[in-house]
Amino acid sequence: MRGLRSLVVEDDAGITRRLVQQLEFLGLDVTSADTAGAGLALVDAAIRASRPFDVCFVDLNLPDFPGLELIRSAAALSPAPYIVVVTGVTEPVVARACAQAGANWWVNKPFALVDIQIALAFMPPKATPSGEIIG
Amino acid sequence: MRILVVDDDPSLCKAIVTFAQGLGHDGIAVLDACSALAQLELATESSTPFHVAIVDVNLPDLSGIELTAALCERRPDLWVLMCSAATSPIVVEACVRAGAKGWLRKPVEFVDLQIALAFVPTTGEGD
Numbered sequence: 001m002r003g004l005r006s007l008v009v010e011d012d013a014g015i016t017r018r019l020v021q022q023l024e025f026l027g028l029d030v031t032s033a034d035t036a037g038a039g040l041a042l043v044d045a046a047i048r049a050s051r052p053f054d055v056c057f058v059d060l061n062l063p064d065f066p067g068l069e070l071i072r073s074a075a076a077l078s079p080a081p082y083i084v085v086v087t088g089v090t091e092p093v094v095a096r097a098c099a100q101a102g103a104n105w106w107v108n109k110p111f112a113l114v115d116i117q118i119a120l121a122f123m124p125p126k127a128t129p130s131g132e133i134i135g
Numbered sequence: 136m137r138i139l140v141v142d143d144d145p146s147l148c149k150a151i152v153t154f155a156q157g158l159g160h161d162g163i164a165v166l167d168a169c170s171a172l173a174q175l176e177l178a179t180e181s182s183t184p185f186h187v188a189i190v191d192v193n194l195p196d197l198s199g200i201e202l203t204a205a206l207c208e209r210r211p212d213l214w215v216l217m218c219s220a221a222t223s224p225i226v227v228e229a230c231v232r233a234g235a236k237g238w239l240r241k242p243v244e245f246v247d248l249q250i251a252l253a254f255v256p257t258t259g260e261g262d
Contacts, residue, residue, distance in 0.1 A: 099253055
């Protein structure tokens with residue numbers, strides 16, 4: 001997991017702080033945004049800078065537009081990040097919509113470190129330019 | 136979707152199958168890995184393949200990890216959800232390497248099962 005680039009898009013500062021701490025503990029580089037628009041801009045800018053995010057943690061209820069739209073937009077980019085929904089919503093129909101929009105994993109709030117570890121364990125391996133497989 | 140449940144706890148098997156049937160899926164449960172492989176073969180022979188397997192990590196004959204590897208070798212398109220109270224990173228990573236696609240923590244909450252099933256790629260059948 002070390003060295004993976006992650007983005008947290010969450011408008012609750014307490015949850016962001018906790019998730020950032022957990023990801024840093026696991027050795028990831030972490031950036032955060034508190035709106036969907038800011039998150040999508042960061043994803044796009046990272047791709048343009050040839051330093052794309054490997055994984056994005058996305059809340060569904062964001063202040064500017066729904067996390068579902070952020071998921072759909074981020075998943076359509078290339079390379080698309082591995083997208084983990086982090087939410088208090090527990091409606092399967094919403095989960096299905098997220099999966100269809102391109103989300104890869106779902107973590108219910110409140111979450112524990114192990115939930116984040118499991119989500120990251122299921123990420124597809126990432127090939128580095130040197131051909132090394134990490135993650 | 137056709138769902139194969141593999142767990143040595145009969146009451147959990149029954150609960151998952153009943154719940155899956157309530158959602159409109161077709162579920163079969165077995166208590167060990169050998170029976171699971173037999174059911175997989177039967178389903179393939181009868182052209183009614185399973186779409187999802189829910190596999191306990193700890194089974195009485197093979198381990199759930201070994202069973203997952205065997206299931207995925209025979210049916211690479213099978214979506215295997217591991218089901219376990221164990222959350223050791225080593226075990227989780229072994230399950231991923233074996234071909235598992237998802238994880239259900241025990242005790243199983245049915246809403247978590249429903250969400251996990253929502254992430255199974257489907258062709259629309261039983262969706």
